Amino acid sequence: MxxxxxxxxxxxxxxxxxxxxxxxxxxxxxxxxxxxxxxxxxxxxxxxxxxxxxxxxxxxxxxxxxxxxxxxxxxxxxxxxxxxxxxxxxxxxxxxxxxxxxxxxxYPLIASLEFEGNEEHTSKDLQLRMKLKPGQMFSPSNQQSDLNTFRKGYLKDGYYQVDVKFIATPRNDGRVDLLVKIHEGEVTHIERIRFVGNEIFSDDTLKGEIFSSESNLASWFSDKDVFDQKRFGADAEMLRQFYLNNGYLDFQIESQQISMTPDKKAFNLTFNVHEGNQYTVSGVDVQGDLVPDRDALIDLLEVEAGDTYDHSDMQATLQALTERVNDEGYAFATVTPLMNRKLDERTVAINFDIEKGAEVYVERIEIQGNEKTEDAVIRRLVQQSEGERYSGSQIQQSKEDVMRSGLVEDVRTSIAKGNTAGKATMKVDVKERRTGSISGGIGYSQQEKVIFNAKVNETNLFGKGYKASLNGEYGRITKNVTANLTDPYLFADNISGSINASHTATDPIATTNYRTTKKGVGLGLGVPISSYVSYGLNYQYNQTNLTIANAAQVTSLFVLAQQGKQTTGELTQRLTWDSRDRMIATTEGYYDQLTFSVAGLGGNEKFYEAAFESKSYFSFGDKNVITFNPNLSASMISGYSNMDTPLYRRYSMGGVGSLRGFDTLGVSLRDPVTKEPVGGDKQVSASLNVFFPIPFIDTTGVRAVVFADAGTVWGAVNATVGGTTVSVTEALSLSRVRYSAGFGFEWMSPIGPIGVIWAYPIRKVAGDVERSFEFVLGTSY
Structure with missing residues (x-):
């Protein structure tokens, strides 16, 4: 007007x-x-x-x-x-x-902008979203636009009482000083959730199946009790899925109501539902284009006669049948479930009708969305080849491989019909992630006390998929610098090549009287054998200088025999099976590795080592995933040509990744005189971790763990000093196997895993060093 x-x-x-x-x-x-x-x-x-x-x-x-x-x-x-x-x-x-x-x-020009009353959002964050800024006109259209922005943002956070006023104070030069006065009010919570018409399932059961929740003690740890219009809309779909998964095909949500309490501080939500009858599957079959054959398709059916209808099984069957027909080259195949309900018998017969369409060959593969990464880097991860028959399983494997590469946040594939019949174009649309990072931090551990660390990392150097890193760490005991460069496709057929260099200086811990300085360089090759199996070959040359820290202190003859410079040229072979769904916070899959090393190809040290490590991950539950993680490892090392194994390579246990509840080098063979740990030449350990979400905490990447560990070291260690030979021998004995148990918490932070654990030794042996509490940074359980 x-x-x-x-x-x-x-x-x-x-x-x-x-x-x-x-x-x-x-x-x-x-x-x-x-x-x-x-x-x-x-x-x-x-x-x-x-x-x-x-x-x-x-x-x-x-x-x-x-x-x-x-x-x-x-x-x-x-x-x-x-x-x-x-x-x-x-x-x-x-x-x-x-x-x-x-x-x-x-309209007057805005000279300055200030905020008052904003606590939920910072002034900087609000100003970034505004049109009213210093140097801009103070116009009604800009005011209305910013009012809408404020209200939308605050409503999303549950502030339904928010009020925003713009107060302009004129200046002599015609400009104004603008004050944005915000009254946020209180967060509008959900006071009550009601269900009308439900007889089969109780209110409490249905409340557990939706996103929204009533305000209670758990509200201190999550925002599920804060009203959100989008979340309220999703609740209806979750209810529908819940009833369908339990066989209620006639279920309907007749209406949803939102009402605000008289004091305008909370909402009441109401769902009016019609449950209907529960249906049993009376029969299931396939028809239409039975590709590759009827028996192969029947084996994929998740829905079985006699079971209560479950919509999740229906969806899984549709996906499995479609993928199987796709795998035969029929990219545009469709599977339609034909459902015959008998209301009086409360049964449903399901017939999956398959229409394969035309056989398709992929004539072209187009990579999209890669601004930094070269096409060839993405293309070499795609299993489907141009000119070959379409394969659904190869395309699915391609998506997994691209995601596992760490170069992208998301990848989507699509198939478009080609210029001629039977031809198609495959499009791979990727969303690149930021692959470079510079980070630094301060950590703490019982051994190192304060630790300073810095890291420069790039996993897509020059857009060619090269992985480069430079790490530095400075603590009370350990100071190290490492550099690494890896080309995942140094040669054809996905053979990777790597080079590394490192410098590590280690001061004594409480139970030792020596320090070491190590410099090393190494080369490596990685050869993929299949999607999950790989072979690695590495050569590492190290120079280690071991010196006595305190000459006035009585030092173990085993340490005296090792002092001075030692050089090691070590060739290592590894055979690895890795089917984990992700590298950090794994929930499913297996990791098995067999390692064999020989030292003596250069350097003066001569020894060989064999090791086996196995990790398994099993998860249960859809919402609150519980993961069981049993681990087993065993290894042995032995010198040859009358050479002893180096002190720094012998086995001791203790700490995260080893035997929790014991200190670093806390379980070891020990010098009978000085009690210093001198290590064994054989070890075995086993552990069971159970990871689970922390109750009432929905923060992504935070979980708890309870665990039990067992392990021991044994063998024979010899040393000769000035014509005097000493030895320590300990046989394998079940009575000397150490046990511990405990619990902890882990957060997958942007700089790596951060965790705390409390562990308690159940069985220990005289001379063992315990440690009940441990803080870890950058190491997963």
């Missing part, structure tokens, strides 16, 4: 001013034609908006005939620009035409 009044007023002014500017008609003048050409256009009243900008928005131009309709349009256009609160035209007629003047009144 305001703009309409302005427009009518301006049009009236135009008419009156033009009329006033016209001299009284005379007989002579009446005989002359009236000239209404625009001779000039001036702009008056503008201080911040340039004259040229005003003229550029006008349709009326110098040299044109004056048009009252065009002037009306110009008034509307200039108003819509958002710069002016008033626009009007005047004109002075002369003999040759009209001199036109555009009079404008500008």
């Amino acid at each position: 305001f703009r309409l009044r302005q427009l009518l007023l301006s049009m009236g002014i135009v008419l009156s001013l033009i009329s006033a500017a016209t001299p009284p008609a005379t007989a002579e003048a009446a005989a002359q034609p009236v000239v209404s050409q625009i001779l000039s256009i001036e702009v008056e009243g503008n201080r911040f908006v340039e004259k040229e900008m005003v003229l550029s928005k006008m349709g009326s131009k110098e040299g044109q005939e004056l048009s009252r309709k065009q002037l009306s349009r110009d008034v509307r256009t200039l108003h819509r620009s958002g710069f002016f609160s008033d626009v009007r035209f005047t004109g002075t007629r002369v003999e040759k035409g009209i001199h036109l003047v555009c009079h404008v009144t500008e």
Whole structure:
């Protein structure tokens, strides 16, 4: 209405001013034609908006005939620009035409912007979303836009009492200081959730199946009790899925109501439902294009006769049948469930009708969305090949491989019909992740106390998929720097190549009297044998210098025998099976590795080592996933050619990743005189971790663990110093197997896993060193 009044007023002014500017008609003048050409256009009243900008928005131009309709349009256009609160035209007629003047009144310019009352959102965050900013016009349209933005944002967070006011204080120069005064109010929670019409399932059961929840003690740890319109809409679908999964095919949500409490501090939600009858599957079959054959398709059916209908089984069957037919080259196959319900018997017969369509060959593969990564890097991860018959399983494997590469956040594949019958184009659309990072931090552990660390990491160097990293760590005991560069496709057939260099200095811990300094370089190759099996070959050359920390202290002869510089040239082979669904916070899959190393190919150390490690992951539950993780490892090391194994390579146990509840080197063979740990040449350990969500905490990446560990080391260790030979021998004995149990919490933070554990030794042996509490950074359980 305001703009309409302005427009009518301006049009009236135009008419009156033009009329006033016209001299009284005379007989002579009446005989002359009236000239209404625009001779000039001036702009008056503008201080911040340039004259040229005003003229550029006008349709009326110098040299044109004056048009009252065009002037009306110009008034509307200039108003819509958002710069002016008033626009009007005047004109002075002369003999040759009209001199036109555009009079404008500008909205004030914002000089400064401040916020008051905002606690939920920072001023910086709010300002980024606003149109009202220093240097911008304080116009009604910008005010309304920002009001809508504020309300939408606060409503999303549950603030339904929010009130926003813009207070402008004029300055002498025509600008204003703007104060955004916000009254956030309180978060509007859900006080009560009611269900009407449910007889089969109780209110408590249904409340557990939806996102929204009533305010209770658990609300301190989540926001599920904060009302969210989108979440409320999703609740209906979750209820529908729950009833369908339990066989209620006739279930309907008849209505949903939202009501606010009288004090406007909470909502009540109501779902009116019609449950209907529960159906049993009376029969199931397949028909249509039975590709590859009937028996193969029947084996894929998750739905079975005699079972209560379960919609999740139906969806799983549709997916399995479609993928199996796709795998035979029929990219556009469709599977339709034909359902025959008998209401009186409360049964449903399901017939899966298969229409295979035409056999398809992929003529072209297009990579999309990769701005940094080269096409070849993504293309080499795609199992489907151009010119070959379409394979659904290969495309699914391709998606998994691209995701596992760590180069993308998301990948989607689609198939479009080609230019000719039987041909198709495969599109791989990726969303790249930020692969480079620079991080630093301060950590703490019982051994190191304060630890400073820095890391530069790039997993897609030059867009070619190269992985490069430079890490540094400085603690009370350990100072190290490592650098690594890996090309995942150094040679054909996915053979990877890597090079590394490192420098590590280790000071004594409480139970030792020596320090070591190690420098090393290494080369490696990785050869994939199948999707899950790989072979690795590495050569590492290290120079280690072991020195006595305190000469006045009695030092073990085993340590004295090892002091000085030692060089090791070690060739390592690894055979690995890795089917884990992800590398961190794994929930499903297996990891098995067999390792064999030989030292003596360069350097003065001669020994060989064999090791086996196995990890399994089994998960249960859809919402609150519980993961069982049993682990087993065993290894042995032995010198040859009359050489002893190096002290720093012998086996001891203790700490996260080893035997929790015991300190680093807390379980070991020990010098009978100094009690220093000297390690064994054989070890075995086993553990069971049970990971589960922390009750009432929905934060992603946070979980708890309970665990039990068992392990021991044994063997024979010899040393000769000045013609004196000493040895420590310990046989394998079940009575010397250590046990521990405990619990902990883990957070998958942006800088890596962070965790705390409390572990308690159940069985220990004289000389063992315990540690009940442990804080870990960068290491998973």
